[in-house]
Amino acid sequence: MAFSSFSYYNTLWILISKLKMALFLCSFLFLLVSSATACYRCVHQTKAAYFSKAPALSSGACGYGSLALGLSGGHLAAAVPSIYKDGAGCGSCFQIRCKNATLCTKQGTKVITSDLNHNNQTDFVLSSRAFMAMAQKGLGQDILKHGIVDVEYKRVPCEYKNQNLALRVEESSQKPHYLAVKVLYQGGQTEIVAIDVAQVGSSNWSFLTRNYGAVWDTSRVPAGALQFRFVVTGGFDGKMVWAKNVLPADWKPGMVYDTKVQISDIAQEGCSPCDDGIWK
Ligand SMILES: *[C@@H]1O[C@H](CO)[C@@H](O)[C@H](O)[C@H]1NC(C)=O
Ligand SMILES: *[C@@H]1O[C@H](CO)[C@@H](O)[C@H](O)[C@H]1NC(C)=O
Ligand SMILES: *[C@@H]1O[C@H](CO)[C@@H](O)[C@H](O)[C@H]1NC(C)=O
Numbered sequence: 001m002a003f004s005s006f007s008y009y010n011t012l013w014i015l016i017s018k019l020k021m022a023l024f025l026c027s028f029l030f031l032l033v034s035s036a037t038a039c040y041r042c043v044h045q046t047k048a049a050y051f052s053k054a055p056a057l058s059s060g061a062c063g064y065g066s067l068a069l070g071l072s073g074g075h076l077a078a079a080v081p082s083i084y085k086d087g088a089g090c091g092s093c094f095q096i097r098c099k100n101a102t103l104c105t106k107q108g109t110k111v112i113t114s115d116l117n118h119n120n121q122t123d124f125v126l127s128s129r130a131f132m133a134m135a136q137k138g139l140g141q142d143i144l145k146h147g148i149v150d151v152e153y154k155r156v157p158c159e160y161k162n163q164n165l166a167l168r169v170e171e172s173s174q175k176p177h178y179l180a181v182k183v184l185y186q187g188g189q190t191e192i193v194a195i196d197v198a199q200v201g202s203s204n205w206s207f208l209t210r211n212y213g214a215v216w217d218t219s220r221v222p223a224g225a226l227q228f229r230f231v232v233t234g235g236f237d238g239k240m241v242w243a244k245n246v247l248p249a250d251w252k253p254g255m256v257y258d259t260k261v262q263i264s265d266i267a268q269e270g271c272s273p274c275d276d277g278i279w280k
Contacts (some may be wrong), residue, residue: 018092039082040094040155041189046123048096048151051078054196058257060115062090064181068114071185072158074224075130078115080123088191090214091183095279096124096153098134103143103249107279110156111134120148122148128194132196157189157266165263167228168247168256170215175251182216188263190265200225200245227247232263239265 060068060078068076072093083089090113097108111130117262121124121276132140134151143149164187170180183192199222208216224249232239253258 005075020136029177037218039274043152044123044153045152047121047148047205048098048124048126048131048153049119049122049148050126050128050231052128060213062087062114063215064114064213065186066091067184067218072110072112074127075111075133076114076127077111077130078125079113080116080117080120083113083123087210087213087215088193091158091186091260092191093156093158093189094153095156096130096134096151098143098149098151100146100149103136103146104134105136105140105215108153109212112158123174124151124153133153155189157208157264158185159185160185160187160262163262165230165241165243165259165261166256167198167259169247169253170249171253172217173253176223178217178219178223179208179221180211180215183216184213186263188232189266190232190239190263192230193233193238194231197226198222200227205229206266223249226251228259230263232265234265 042204056165059065059077062068064071068074069121071091077096079089079096083092092113093110094113095108095110097106109130111124111126115125117123119124122197128144132143134149135143160275165186166184167181168184170182172178173194174178179197181195183195186192195208195216197218198205204220204222206218206222208218211217223247228243228246230241230243232241241263243261246257246259248257
């Protein structure tokens with residue numbers, strides 16, 4: 001009897017700890033959700049300025065370096081902290097148009113977040129190429145003269161034609177103790193919230209942590225060829241994306257490796273009313 005009541009309480013205790021765990025997970029997910037419900041896919045009004053110095057954005061906080069110029073046709077943006085999100089917003093894409101109809105086109109242009117904007121007067125500071133791309137044909141120099149313009153923007157999926165999600169092994173990596181990778185060409189409209197790594201064929205996963213911007217690292221580096229799994233989130237769901245064979249056993253700093261997968265999910269956000277129609 002004593003034994004069975006012990007096991008009864010034991011079971012109860014396990015149930016309670018499971019419940020606590022579930023509650024913890026719920027509040028964790030709630031945090032993820034609430035941090036993602038800023039409704040970026042809805043139209044926002046702000047001003048945008050531009051960087052007069054071309055290299056400014058390629059040394060941006062996301063760490064893309066010179067690779068940034070190959071992203072979104074060099075249409076780069078430094079975004080305010082609420083969009084940059086400590087680096088989780090790196091690589092997110094926005095459609096942005098200026099509101100002066102004489103000066104600018106209705107569809108505006110698409111930009112990718114590559115830097116953090118500390119200027120509190122504008123949500124975005126654009127590369128001059130992106131800034132000029134908002135203008136009507138022949139008015140590129142005119143828009144530069146304005147310097148700062150009223151704009152509206154909304155988040156849009158990033159589209160990479162024939163380009164998978166890729167990982168660049170950073171120069172700071174040191175076999176066999178330290179691995180730092182930069183996430184490149186992330187499609188869709190979600191954020192990566194976790195990355196794990198394991199040897200190909202093993203289920204002994206180690207997690208990476210976001211070092212800064214789009215760079216994640218770990219000092220628990222499995223040997224051999226490496227697989228990765230990415231947890232992406234946006235809106236209400238999290239999703240695991242599994243890249244089964246990414247780094248070869250002889251991975252080298254400075255190299256970019258194709259993950260052979262791409263993320264195309266569009267986050268569903270609970271925001272209404274929301275003008276998320278297509279700008280043409
Ligand atoms: C719109 O742009 C044109 C051309 O640069 C300029 O002449 C006009 O003053 C601008 N309008 C406003 C409201 O800024
Ligand atoms: C914006 O930044 C300037 C200079 O850094 C500061 O003086 C000002 O108070 C800030 N304004 C707001 C609304 O935060
Ligand atoms: C799991 O992987 C980590 C990091 O590579 C390693 O330190 C650890 O010994 C591994 N554990 C097992 C049981 O293989």
